[in-house]
Amino acid sequence: MRSSDITPGYHAVTPAQQTLADLDAAARGLTVRRVRFWLIALALVAFYLVAGRLAQIDPGRLASGLPKIWHWIAQAWPPAIEEMPLFLRRTAETVAMAAIGTTLATVLAIPMAVLASRNITPVPSLYYPARWFLNALRGIDSFIFALLFVAAVGLGPFAGVLGIALHTWGSAAKFFADHIENANLGPFDAVRTTGANRLTTIAYALLPDVLPVLLSTTLFWWEFNVRASTVLGVVGAGGIGQELKNSMDLLDFPRLFTIIAVILVVVTALDQFSGWLRRRLA
Amino acid sequence: MKTFKGHVALANVSLSIVEHELVAVLGPSGAGKTTLFRCIAGLLKPDSGSVQLDGADIGQYIGRDRRRIAFVFQQFNLVARLTALENVLAGRLGHVPTWRGCLRRFERSDRLLALECLDRVGLLGQATQRSDTLSGGQQQRVAIARALAQQPRLIVADEPVASLDPNSAGSIMALLRQIARSDGVAIICSLHQPHFARSYADRIIGLSRGRVVLDLPAGKFDQAADAQLYRMS
Numbered sequence: 001m002r003s004s005d006i007t008p009g010y011h012a013v014t015p016a017q018q019t020l021a022d023l024d025a026a027a028r029g030l031t032v033r034r035v036r037f038w039l040i041a042l043a044l045v046a047f048y049l050v051a052g053r054l055a056q057i058d059p060g061r062l063a064s065g066l067p068k069i070w071h072w073i074a075q076a077w078p079p080a081i082e083e084m085p086l087f088l089r090r091t092a093e094t095v096a097m098a099a100i101g102t103t104l105a106t107v108l109a110i111p112m113a114v115l116a117s118r119n120i121t122p123v124p125s126l127y128y129p130a131r132w133f134l135n136a137l138r139g140i141d142s143f144i145f146a147l148l149f150v151a152a153v154g155l156g157p158f159a160g161v162l163g164i165a166l167h168t169w170g171s172a173a174k175f176f177a178d179h180i181e182n183a184n185l186g187p188f189d190a191v192r193t194t195g196a197n198r199l200t201t202i203a204y205a206l207l208p209d210v211l212p213v214l215l216s217t218t219l220f221w222w223e224f225n226v227r228a229s230t231v232l233g234v235v236g237a238g239g240i241g242q243e244l245k246n247s248m249d250l251l252d253f254p255r256l257f258t259i260i261a262v263i264l265v266v267v268t269a270l271d272q273f274s275g276w277l278r279r280r281l282a
Numbered sequence: 283m284k285t286f287k288g289h290v291a292l293a294n295v296s297l298s299i300v301e302h303e304l305v306a307v308l309g310p311s312g313a314g315k316t317t318l319f320r321c322i323a324g325l326l327k328p329d330s331g332s333v334q335l336d337g338a339d340i341g342q343y344i345g346r347d348r349r350r351i352a353f354v355f356q357q358f359n360l361v362a363r364l365t366a367l368e369n370v371l372a373g374r375l376g377h378v379p380t381w382r383g384c385l386r387r388f389e390r391s392d393r394l395l396a397l398e399c400l401d402r403v404g405l406l407g408q409a410t411q412r413s414d415t416l417s418g419g420q421q422q423r424v425a426i427a428r429a430l431a432q433q434p435r436l437i438v439a440d441e442p443v444a445s446l447d448p449n450s451a452g453s454i455m456a457l458l459r460q461i462a463r464s465d466g467v468a469i470i471c472s473l474h475q476p477h478f479a480r481s482y483a484d485r486i487i488g489l490s491r492g493r494v495v496l497d498l499p500a501g502k503f504d505q506a507a508d509a510q511l512y513r514m515s
Contacts, residue, residue: 015406016397020390023367023410 076257083255087243087262094239095266097157097232098225101142101164106218108169113176114202119185122198134177137170142228146237157238164225164232172221179213180206216278223267223274230263291317292328292492299470301435304462306483306500307472310512314492315472319440322470323353335435349376352429354439354471358421362414366405366424369413370396373431399427403457419450426457430465437461439471443478451475455482476508 116130146163191205233241403423443451488496
């Protein structure tokens with residue numbers, strides 16, 4: 001009977017207090033969690049040290065290089081206004097390249113997306129090959145495609161269009177396929193059980209669901225490709241990038257900074273426009 | 283009064299609740315229950331009129347004052363990746379310094395209080411379990427523990443049992459009633475099942491088309507009242 005006696009001054013421990021004590025005890029000392037945390041922290045530090053060395057991070061060189069850039073900016077005034085018509089035409093070229101490349105990519109992406117969606121693909125055996133193909137397209141940048149096409153079809157914006165189209169094809173189709181795989185297939189099944197064939201079912205039950213996403217991502221890619229394709233000119237694939245490269249080579253800073261300003265204005269305007277349009281579509 | 287794009291969701295609703303009281307609000311879908319509750323909890327601002335708690339307009343509440351009203355949601359709204367205990371500790375956020383909240387480093391007294399709240403809802407053993415691994419009924423219990431940890435004056439429960447099976451629902455209602463009795467807190471709870479209201483509430487308020495159409499002690503809510511309330515929609 002003694003053990004059950006409650007001695008004066010001794011307060012019984014409530015279940016909550018007991019649990020708190022258990023939790024604190026479990027958290028004290030060298031727990032598995034704590035060891036794992038420090039091991040991961042150590043591994044991360046080591047990783048960044050190695051990565052920093054490989055990337056040849058050297059703040060000293062940045063410090064000595066920055067004044068040079070300031071010097072260039074100081075030289076860039078007054079801007080090269082007189083060449084504005086040329087810059088605008090070249091920028092329009094870039095915007096057009098991106099628009100056609102992206103549209104082409106989207107059109108090609110739709111059948112590929114159906115093929116690369118596990119849940120609705122008409123040919124399951126082609127699911128993995130389709131995915132691999134898209135991953136390959138995605139893995140190769142428009143820049144590299146453009147490099148190849150400049151060699152194959154010659155200098156100019158057409159090579160850029162093909163580069164953009166191929167890379168965006170992969171990205172867009174993969175994105176659409178992921179979206180379709182996560183889509184609610186309830187309506188899809190419902191339409192299928194009415195006796196509709198697969199194509200009708202996709203057009204009837206899936207398309208209304210994914211169309212807004214499709215349109216808004218297309219707009220997003222267009223805008224993205226305008227930004228990306230400013231560099232395509234560097235490999236001779238047309239657009240404003242080509243003028244940018246020429247100016248840099250000639251160290252013509254007024255021209256260089258004017259072009260950068262034009263790109264900034266156009267990209268910002270496009271960003272606003274496509275944002276507005278996407279809100280309307282949503 | 284509250285309107286949405288010209289549609290009147292609430293019109294001239296007037297009601298009061300006292301502590302220790304569990305009030306059930308019944309009414310057909312679209313009657314304005316959720317709008318009313320969101321107004322009471324300060325999640326929506328009424329276009330005219332006010333909500334008063336202990337004589338102060340809750341429209342004037344800023345920041346930490348809001349801890350005096352706790353909300354229990356139909357869909358529980360727990361942070362899925364946090365443990366049951368951490369979710370309950372969220373109820374202390376209106377009491378502790380910001381840095382403690384951000385780092386989830388709570389004082390012993392807060393942790394003990396949270397565990398006691400978990401114990402009251404019968405989930406002490408699940409304290410360190412991730413909340414998304416709990417069943418629906420358990421998750422709602424954690425949400426109620428979170429509300430308790432807030433030490434509120436009023437608990438607003440918007441259809442707290444609508445997503446639960448009848449058994450869990452019954453025990454959640456019993457729990458709410460017990461909290462109202464023992465904690466000196468007022469509870470207003472919307473329901474879709476009149477029989478739950480009759481068995482667990484002290485008072486039943488009927489809402490229809492944004493108006494209070496009946497306000498009775500639970501014992502007086504009979505077949506006729508039920509028919510009247512749901513026929514009016």
